[in-house]
Amino acid sequence: MAEEPWDLRRVLDEIKDDPKNYHETDVPVDPEAELSGVYRYIGAGGTVERPTKEGPAMMFNNVKGFPDTRVLIGLMASRRRVGKMFHHDYQTLGQFLNESVSNPIAPVTVKEADAPAHEVVYKATDAGFDIRKLVAAPTNTPQDAGPYITVGVVFGSNMDKSKSDVTIHRMVLEDKDKLGIYIMPGGRHIGAFAEEYEKANKPMPITINIGLDPAVTIGATFEPPTTPFGYNELGVAGAIRKQAVQLVDGLTVDEKAIARSEYTLEGYIMPNERIQEDINTHTGKAMPEFPGYDGDANPALQVIKVTAVTHRKNAIMQSVIGPSEEHVSMAGIPTEASILQLVDRAIPGKVKNVYNPPAGGGKLMTIMQIHKENEADEGIQRQAALLAFSAFKELKTVILVDEDVDIFDMNDVIWTMNTRFQADQDIMVLPGMRNHPLDPSERPQYDPKSIRFRGMSSKLVIDGTVPFDMKDQFERAQFMKVDDWEKYLK
Template sequence: MAEQPWDLRRVLAEIKDDPKQYHETDVEVDPEAELAGVYRYVGAGGTVERPTQEGPAMMFNNVKGFPDTRVLIGLMASRRRVGKMFHHDYQTLGQYLNEAVSNPVAPVTVAEQDAPAHEVVYKATDEGFDIRKLVAAPTNTPVDAGPYITVGVVFGSSMDKSKSDVTIHRMVLEDKDKLGIYIMPGGRHIGAFAEEYEQANKPMPITINIGLDPAVTIGATFEPPTTPFGYNELGVAGAIRHQAVQLVDGVTVDEKAIARSEYTLEGYIMPNERIQEDINTHTGKAMPEFPGYDGDANPALQVIKVTAVTHRKNAIMQSVIGPSEEHVSMAGIPTEASILQLVNRAIPGKVTNVYNPPAGGGKLMTIMQIHKENEADEGIQRQAALLAFSAFKELKTVILVDEDVDIFDMNDVIWTINTRFQADQDLMVLSGMRNHPLDPSERPQYDPKSIRFRGMSSKLVIDGTVPFDMKDQFERAQFKDVPDWQKYLK
């Protein structure tokens, strides 16, 4: 018998009986700010306003205004849960994804009858077509620019169809058949394809795929140089699952869709057309972004003209909270893999593990565990930090620690800074570098001397590793190993 294809429903079936990982409710919830507001307390974590915590994913079965739709949030808002869903140790997910990038399994196209994503089809030519009534996209806060698709995987190709790619962007529902999409300048392949179409003054066909196996969602967030132009990140998901991702031809566009997605929106990125992000609310805000602040509404988003909405029967709308632990899993784990790939090429064996913690939203901070074998390795840790910045330009802070430090325990990491660090010797500051434009401190008025344009930053290296010739003076207190310690808790 053929193996069941991987999709969101197969993943949920594996975790639904674990109350620490999954919870569903039939209590009615309003998708306008209330749904995200509830999950803020239950399990959002990350850089979300306190109080928050790490908790189970939540399925809301009774969503106001959408009687036939369930909304899932927080599926990836726990690194341990991601490890469980990937059948892998959560502490080495970076290495696991690094291997997947190096050994991709290309997607395959299946026949229409084998694509549950097309079980229900609505076309823009149908009377009464309105994406705002068909797609239960929540708002995160009362000042959001509108309902957002926060975890939609956009599939697009170059004009000659020689290259295809998937990326995730924030997309706001603006009208009955119109989305605004924010494509961050530089680095995203979809943006390069869209520029090619715009120069030719032609609309670019795309599909937006929502409600997916997290292997697809997390794999889609890889960026150059780890996945160079022309690399389709669906191959990463294929490698994680040892099973090709299934695609199907679009219903109304000449583009592929993910055959087992819960929802698919088809349409075109329109050339030389822009829209004010908060045109319906005029709040000046977009939505909460990963650093923990509301993003500013963009005055000129690119426009997607929607031509169809398709979905599975009893469909699941999936959403994320921008600053949550979920973003850390989606962006942080692939970043760890990217850093490991580059440092392993340049200085093999010297970086044993990497962690991008929630404090940096998965993008701005990394903790690197360093292996010093002899005196010739002294200084290699700072070389590793520079390589990390090269691997991922949006990285802002690198903390270097020894092998006896648990990089997943921030108390242990901060202990290192307090006992193995001297600020006048072990601090490196690199000015005038590029970083992430969503960091609100990266504005010229914050530091006119080094920040000439928004998105520039000073970068920080905190070297908390012990000098090799002093290692014997920094041995932690050694306690007796008691292998059967758990018997004392019975």
């Protein structure tokens, strides 16, 4: 008997009976700011405005204006929950994804009859077609430019269909059949494909897939150099599940869709057409982004003309809060894998583990656990930090710690800065480098000397490792080893 295909519903079936990881509510909720406002208190975590905490994923069953749609938020807003959903130790997810990148399983195309994503179909040619009434996309705050698709996996190909890719972008619902999409300059394969179409003045067919197995969502966030141009990240999800992701032909565009997505939007990225992101609200804001601040409304987003909306029966709309713990899982774990891959090639065995904590939104900070075997390894920790910057240009801060430090406990990490660190010799500052344009400190007026253009930054290495020849002076207090300590809790 064939194994049941992986999709969002199979994942939810595995966690729905665990109140620490899943909660449903039938209390009515407004998708305009209220839904995200509620979840901020219950489980968003990350760099969201306090008070917040890490909590269960939430399914809102009674969403105002959308009687036939449920909205899920926070599915990946816990590293431990991601480990549970991947059937893997949460502490070594970076290594696990690194192995998955190296051993991808390519997606397969299934017949229309085997694609639940097309159970319900609305086409732009239908009377009354309006994506704002069909897609329960929440706004995160009252200042948002509009309702946003925050976790839509965009599937697209180059013009000759020799390369395909999936990426995640913020997309705002602007009109009845029009989305604005922010494609960050450089590094995104979909952006390169769109440039090719635009130069030819042709619309680029795409599908937007929402409500997916988190293996697809997290796998889709890998970037170069880990996944080079032409590498389709759906193969990462295939490796995680040891089962190929299923695709199906689009109904109104010449492109593939993910066959078991909850929602699919089909359409075209229009050539040489742009739209003001907040054209309907004029707030000057886009939506909250991972550093914890509102993104500025972009004056010239690329435009997607929507040709169809399809969904499963009793569909689940999935959403995330930008600066939440969920973004840390989506962006941080693949970044850890990217760093581990490059570092292990250059200095094998010297970096034991890597963690990108919520304080950096999964992108801006990494903690590296260093193994020094002999005096020849002294200094190798700083080489590792430089390799991390080259593996992921959006990284801003690297903290280096020894093997006896728990990199998942910020108390332990900061402890090293107080007991194994001297600021005059254990800090490296690298000015004038590229970083992430969503960091609001990376503006020329903040530091005119080293920031010539927005998105540049000084990068920081904090070396909290003990010099090899002084290790015996920094041994932690040794307590008695008690194997059966858990019996005292019974």
